[in-house]
Amino acid sequence: MFSSKKKMETGNTGMINTIVGEKSKIEGVLAASDPARIDGLLQGKILSESSVIVGEHGVVKGDIKAVEILVAGTVYGNLTAEQRIELTETGRVLGDMITKTLVIDEGASFKGSCTMEVVEEKKALERVEIPKEATEDSKTSPKKENKEK
Numbered sequence: 001m002f003s004s005k006k007k008m009e010t011g012n013t014g015m016i017n018t019i020v021g022e023k024s025k026i027e028g029v030l031a032a033s034d035p036a037r038i039d040g041l042l043q044g045k046i047l048s049e050s051s052v053i054v055g056e057h058g059v060v061k062g063d064i065k066a067v068e069i070l071v072a073g074t075v076y077g078n079l080t081a082e083q084r085i086e087l088t089e090t091g092r093v094l095g096d097m098i099t100k101t102l103v104i105d106e107g108a109s110f111k112g113s114c115t116m117e118v119v120e121e122k123k124a125l126e127r128v129e130i131p132k133e134a135t136e137d138s139k140t141s142p143k144k145e146n147k148e149k
Contacts, residue, residue, distance in 0.1 A: 029047065030042060056073055064078075068083050069099075075093045081098070086102075
């Protein structure tokens with residue numbers, strides 16, 4: 001009924017054009033406009049206009065900013081995704097996450113804080129109007145002072 005085998009890609013990955021192989025090590029900033037996959041070690045930042053996949057053997061020591069992020073390996077740093085972050089059962093994150101949608105599979109681990117933008121909450125706050133009487137009462141009603149001793 002429930003399958004622990006998940007596909008290793010997010011919905012927006014398409015064709016992966018940047019791959020850091022399992023026996024590769026990169027230091028610095030990786031800037032990509034297309035999907036990128038990390039199966040080796042990357043020390044530095046990843047800035048992507050698309051998706052980033054950290055494979056099961058991948059290790060990132062630095063922050064990742066992308067549209068979508070899938071972590072099956074280990075990330076020591078903060079994740080910021082415009083749309084979605086997913087941690088698979090082998091995924092490990094030591095850092096903070098900011099995203100609209102968060103998926104954490106059973107077995108994954110995460111140490112840090114998470115901030116999620118809730119679109120419905122934003123819309124609800126925009127629609128809430130403070131009654132005119134409430135604002136007028138607070139402006140015109142005199143404060144009562146307790147002069148008893």
